[in-house]
Amino acid sequence: MFVMSEIEHTLRLPPHLLNLPLNVAIKGELESLFLDKVIDKLGLCVSVYDILSIDGGFIFPGDGASTYTARFRLVMFRPYVGEVISARLKESTKNGLRLSLGFFGDIYVLVPLMPNPYHTEPDPEHKNGIKWVWEYMGENYPIDWTDEIRFRVHSVSYPPIPIEQGIDSEQNDSEEKDLRQKDLKPFAPMVITGSLDADGLGPTAWWV
Amino acid sequence: MKILQSNAGVLTNYEVLALFRSRGAGKDPTCVIAAVAPSEFKVYDYLEQTVASHQTIEIIHKFVEDCEKYDLAKGVMLNIVNIRPSSAVEIDPVIFVKLLLFCCYLNTIVDS
Numbered sequence: 001m002f003v004m005s006e007i008e009h010t011l012r013l014p015p016h017l018l019n020l021p022l023n024v025a026i027k028g029e030l031e032s033l034f035l036d037k038v039i040d041k042l043g044l045c046v047s048v049y050d051i052l053s054i055d056g057g058f059i060f061p062g063d064g065a066s067t068y069t070a071r072f073r074l075v076m077f078r079p080y081v082g083e084v085i086s087a088r089l090k091e092s093t094k095n096g097l098r099l100s101l102g103f104f105g106d107i108y109v110l111v112p113l114m115p116n117p118y119h120t121e122p123d124p125e126h127k128n129g130i131k132w133v134w135e136y137m138g139e140n141y142p143i144d145w146t147d148e149i150r151f152r153v154h155s156v157s158y159p160p161i162p163i164e165q166g167i168d169s170e171q172n173d174s175e176e177k178d179l180r181q182k183d184l185k186p187f188a189p190m191v192i193t194g195s196l197d198a199d200g201l202g203p204t205a206w207w208v
Numbered sequence: 209m210k211i212l213q214s215n216a217g218v219l220t221n222y223e224v225l226a227l228f229r230s231r232g233a234g235k236d237p238t239c240v241i242a243a244v245a246p247s248e249f250k251v252y253d254y255l256e257q258t259v260a261s262h263q264t265i266e267i268i269h270k271f272v273e274d275c276e277k278y279d280l281a282k283g284v285m286l287n288i289v290n291i292r293p294s295s296a297v298e299i300d301p302v303i304f305v306k307l308l309l310f311c312c313y314l315n316t317i318v319d320s
Contacts, residue, residue: 001290002224006213036247042214046251047227073216075224077251083287084301086258103250150291152301200293200301207297 001085003078004049005042009033010056010069023051026070034074038189040158043078044104077104079153079192084201086148087194092123094130099149099194106188113154113195115202134202147203151194158190218282221260221290222268228252259292 011033017025027048034045052071059066079085090105091098096114099107115134121142123129134141143149196202219227228234233244233252244252255261268289275285284303293299 001221002219003215004217004219005211006216008210008212031245035245039211042211046224047245047248049227071212075219075227080283083283084291086291102254103247150298150301198301200297200299207295 001077001079001083002046003043003076004073005039005076006052006071006073007034008069008071010067012063012065012067015064022054022068026051026054026068030070030072038158039076040189042074043076043156044190045074046077046103047075049073049075079156081153081155083153084150085153085194086150086204089143089145089147089149092126092129092132092143092145094120097132097143097149097196099151104190104192106190107151107192107194109151109194109196113193113197115196134206141202141206143203144205147205149196149203150201151196152198152201154193154195156190156192159188161189162187218286220268220286221255221258222263222265225252225255225260226265228255258290260290263289263292 009030011026011029013025013029017028020028030048030051034048036045038044050073052073054068054070056068057066085101087099087101087107089097090100096111097109098105099109101107114132117135119133119135121131121133123131125145132143134143200207228244228248228251231243233249234256271289272285275288280288280303287302288299291298291302293302
């Protein structure tokens with residue numbers, strides 16, 4: 001689930017940090033740049049593990065700050081395909097489930113990857129919610145909100161950043177445009193697709 | 209930004225939790241004083257609820273030594289350490305190999 005990645009980056013150290021020890025100031029700047037950000041093909045940056053080297057310290061003409069080149073390692077959240085992870089239910093709709101780890105919430109289990117055979121029931125406790133129920137040997141096994149759910153990583157994707165979200169130049173009716181913008185989900189730079197369709201996956205309460 | 213090595217090492221959940229604990233995450237209930245960022249606290253809170261909070265480095269080393277005879281892939285061993293399956297059905301999605309011969313080892317791995 002967690003991998004270390006080695007990065008080299010040139011950064012500008014603002015003058016107000018000159019009173020701090022150099023490695024503390026550089027680490028602070030790296031944390032503000034990388035922490036909780038998704039790097040394409042590397043994953044979600046969780047923490048700065050350590051700083052391997054700091055070079056430079058040059059002050060360019062017209063600039064009051066010094067520029068350093070730092071080599072460091074980041075702890076990245078990047079699960080591999082086939083990894084089994086525990087998560088909690090965040091949303092349950094007709095399109096499938098949305099799971100969350102707390103620090104990462106863009107995990108989707110789509111309908112073809114749900115445990116088979118299944119049926120759905122309306123969920124009275126959640127507006128527009130659906131309760132998914134697995135049918136096995138004549139028994140019904142629902143997926144409840146309190147369960148810890150184990151899923152297997154089916155794929156990890158990094159969608160490209162949209163140029164403009166929700167705006168269609170051919171759309172003239174402003175009311176329809178507003179409705180479409182409300183339905184759109186916010187952009188997710190990293191999306192994990194999970195599968196529950198195997199023995200041992202799904203709520204842990206099913207297999208105790 | 210230049211990526212020198214995209215995979216410079218794999219960390220178990222326990223190692224990431226130990227990293228945050230070494231920075232004082234577990235000792236600060238206010239989540240303000242410790243040198244741990246709010247986003248790092250979210251990861252810490254998740255890992256505290258997993259089996260990693262009950263593991264030690266000795267347990268993990270012993271498990272890796274005991275599993276050498278099964279010739280498991282590193283990723284599979286890492287996954288088993290992270291989720292700690294307590295029955296054969298829980299280990300089944302982790303280990304894809306369905307060879308009849310290998311099924312005999314499932315129970316012994318769980319017992320380890």
